[in-house]
Amino acid sequence: MGKRILYSRENKTDARPSGHTSKVDMLQKIESILSRYSWFFALLVFCGINLWFNYYLFWHNLVFDNSTIGSVWGEVRVFEWLTDKFYRTILAGGNPFGAVSGMLYPFKIHLGLTDAGNGIFYLFLRPFFSPYQSLMVIMAISQLLANIGMYLLLRKLQFEKSISFILALAYGYMTFLMPRGGHLNYWPVYTFPWFYYSCILVIKNRKILQKVLGTLGASFFFVLTLWINFYYFVILSISVVGLFVSFFIVQRKNVIQKIVELNKYILFGVISIFILLVPWGIALYTTVLFDEIPKTGGWGGAIEFSSDLFGFFIPNQYNNYIYRYFSTLYAEVVIRFAPFAVGIFENYTYPGIIILGSYLLYLIFLTKKSFKATNARLIPYFLTSMIFLILTLGPFLHVFGHWRLYIGEGIFLSVPLPYVLFQKLPFMGNIRVPGRLIVGFIFFAYIVSAYIINFFLQHKSFRFRHIFFAILIVIFLFDQRHLHNLPPPEEKFPYKIFESIKKDTSHVSVLEIPFTVRDGFTYFGDGNAVTSIVGEAHHGKPILGGYTGRIADYKKSYYINNPFFGYLGRIIDGDIEKNPTIEKKEVPNYDSIDKTIWRDVIDFLDVKYIITNDTMPYIASVSAHLIDTGYTKVKQDDSFSLYQTTISDREFLFIDMSDENAVTYLGMGWYEKEKDCRWSKKKSSVMFKISRKKPFKLHLEAASLEKSNSLAVYLNQKKQKKILITDRLKEYEIPLDPEDLVKGINTVHFMFDTSSSPSKLIPGNTDNRGISAYFKTLILEDSSL
CATH class of the missing domain: 2.60.120.260 (Galactose-binding domain-like)
Structure with a gap:
């Protein structure tokens, strides 16, 4: 990848008097020590920053487990539950990617489609920590692994230690993660640098052992990415194709030569991937045969959750310093000049000052002849980064919040983008949020930034370089520190009721009111009622309803059209008129109840227990219906009530x-x-x-x-x-x-x-x-x- 350009004091003439010790001498001595033990100091700083940034967010839970007081974001509860199910399935000797019961009864959920693969690491943590603590440790370590992986990758690409260190630090705490404190399945971004580091081990090393280890590493991280995040797997797959095509265009002869030279390792890697995918593949085959793969109709939110052309330049309010000191100013500026960015979340694509500044310098350097050699080396990474940047814009171009222009007579004009074709590819219809693909851009953009910064610092003085690196660190600390100590509010749960249900050894199911059937963007019932899984984790009985990222349509329809759940779900939805999941013409069909039909549903699904949150405004009428249907209130736990009925032994034939x-x-x-x-x-x-x-x-x-x-x-x-x-x-x-x-x-x-x-x-x-x-x-x- 070219010869490294390093500063060397031997290339300078020292005209100072003998014996004179200057500040430059001291800095050079310090640099010499840091250079000798660079790997140790880099790791030490990575760990220190990780502890500093993530103490209240993650590490603090080892001192005090926030889940014991219910201080956990709703989406995190779901992710924790799925991850723990993955782990428990392994312990039970089952396929951790297969179907498991627990929520959405009488159906099952397929863990291989829920990004639950982090459960494999529970094998090392759950014997010592709670499910929530284990998850927090995994998330914190994932950022540390992202730092280390990116540092090793940049060093393998022959960048000097200072550049590699700062950009690795920035990558691990990328701006994309700032608003995602509740979406922890998007925090493990370490698989990208570790995958490509493993690939470079195969390409550049001559030792067979390192090539074999690199092949195994690339195979493992490729498959692990699929296990932990489907979006990231799509990003990694696109990047492999995009990078290969880019290198083939720029360096065709070298690429062909390498393919021939490494053909046996490529074959070994394909076989390794196949072997690692066997459990997942078996589970997928079973799902395809006996169930439905969740499919997204139409654009599935791709238009709404696309990035705006100017969204790349708008920071997020969850930046630690913006939130604490400039939140009012930030809100006023955004409302006045960029109202489309108010409450920006899923289409948040701001990559950070370091990347924006580097790409600006890139445009300037393109006019310089001396930049030609550097540009030839970085262009494959730049082209690959632009693939993702364009895809984040979604199917139609958005400019200041508008994606179509009215030209009169009921006609709108839109600018279609490559995402229109991308969504037609197999399984890509489930990529409902183009903005999340910005992670692919950010990863390759930091590699491009390394080339730009390296070129910029050529022939610069020792003093200038250190001032520049200090400025980069300050920019990183200000621009990329996420809001870290804003814990979710505490929430009470009826643990006494859970314990009472747990003692029942019969096969029964539990309904909590309010309940929801939610897959991220659509819901039925109370969209915020995602906490019933807390009860399932305690009493172990299957629950009615549930929340996971991908749910087959027929499972949602089952609850919507069911005479029992259909009535309750419409009652507890506080804003049913705005719920696009519900056909408004069908709402009157559920204004009354038939106790006989309700009883059929209850007996068929073994709904022996119903837990109600008595603070809800509709509980009085709902509880009256429950009593009329044969339920009796048997327990009170703070503001929660437990209703119980006797399930008949009749058959439904x-x-x-x-x-x-x-x-x-x-x-x-x-x-x-x-x-x-x-x-x-x-x-x-x-x-x-x-x-x-x-x-x-x-x-x-x-x-x-x-x-x-x-x-x-x-x-x-x-x-x-x-x-x-x-x-x-x-x-x-x-x-x-x-x-x-x-x-x-x-x-x-x-x-x-x-x-x-x-x-x-x-x-x-x-x-x-x-x-x-x-x-x-x-x-x-x-x-x-």
Whole structure:
């Protein structure tokens, strides 16, 4: 990457009198000592800054665990719960990326899709600390690892120690993290520098052992990135392709030569990645087969959460010094000159003064002939950084908060950007927040900044260089120190109630009111009621509702359309008229209740316990309904009440598709009721409940959309039989293996070979839905009688 340009006192002529000790001499002696033990002093300062910046945010929890008083941000509770589930699944000998129960009952959540991979580090921490303390330690250490990784990477790229140290420090505390005290899954940015450091070990070293270690390291950090943050995995994947293409354009011969030279290590790396991905791949396959991968329709927030063209220049109010000393001035300036940035969060993309200043110098240096050699070395990193900068702008260009221009007669003009095509790639539709891709820009921008600063300091005096580095450190301390001691408010939880529920050894579920079904951007119920997972962590019973980053649509629809949860969710939503998840025309359908239907839901889902927060304004009417439905108030814990009912042992063996309330027993893959039937997609599922294991036969009344269609029937993910469904409505019988049944809820999956659209089969029909068959009734019959 070129010869390092270092300051050397041997290149200067010392005209001072012999024996005279100047300040420069002292500084040079200090520099000599620091140079000899640079790695130790760098690590020492990294640790010191980490303790200084993160004491109240993370490390303080080792002295006093804030989770014991409920002083935890809601999103952090969710992340902690998922991470601990990952850890506990490992201890139980299960696949930590697979489906686990706990929330969104009667369904499961797939940990491989929830950024819960940090749970692997709980193996070393949970024996000594609580789940929350363990998470805080991981987050603090992740920043330290980011500092160390970036320092090693820049040193491998042959930058001098001072530049590497300061930019590594800045990278670990990047501005992107400032407003994300509640989104801790975005703090581990260390995987990027460690991945590329490992790659350079393979490319530049001649020793076989180092090449092997580098290959294993690159494979591990590549896969680890997928485990801990899907956005970061997308960023890393794009960067690999972007950097390769950029280097191929600039240094084609060298790239081809390296590929040939390193082909066996590349193959070794691919194999290593494949092996590490096996558990995740198995879990993903199971999810694809028996569940739905969450998909985002339309732009999915990509327009709203895109960066503004001028947003790159606006600092965040969560900067420690802006918040403490200039918050009023900041608010006035933003409101007056950049109102689009008021409350900026998801589309916050300010990269910091160091990067902005370096890129400004880059534009100036492009006019210098002496910069040509440096530019040739940095251009691949610059081009890759610009890929991410452009992607953060989203599908359409935003300028001062506007992404379309009205030109009259109801016509708006927009400027489309490459993100429009990017979102069409597989899985990229789930990248709902383009602004988060700024992390990729920041990573490569610091490498570009290293080249710019290195060029700028050529031929500068010893004194100038040290003053410049001191200024950079001051800029870093002022510009990139996040707000560190603004703890969330304390929150009380009914631990006595949790303990009472924990003593119940039967298989039951728990509903907390208020509850929510939330996936980050959409919600049903009370969008802020994300704390019910605290109870699940204590009593261990599955809870109704829940909050995680990605939830399949059918799971949300289950709660929205359920006669029991549908009513409660609409009652507890304080702003239902503005909730885009709810069809306003359907709100009146839930104005009244049917106690018999409610009781069916309660018995089917074993909702033995309901915890109410009595401070809510709707609790009086809700509790009256609960009592009418058979619940009794059995315990009071401060402002919380526990209601309990007796769950009947009855079985649910019949599903009538003509009944609106059949939604209680339906899983994925069903369309709305039509007359006396429901249409099924290519994959669908239903649920039955039995009181004990015994031989059953499944009777289904169905007909295929096409002349015939093969149907595979699975019971609790175990294949039972494959039959041929014709286009004539008739009854089919499938014997079920008793060994595959469980006491309680059993899930039956229907897997058709094909699906089609009525518009393709029926002339004049405009129905474009993907349909396989329609079902009229499904019955489980005791075959032992």
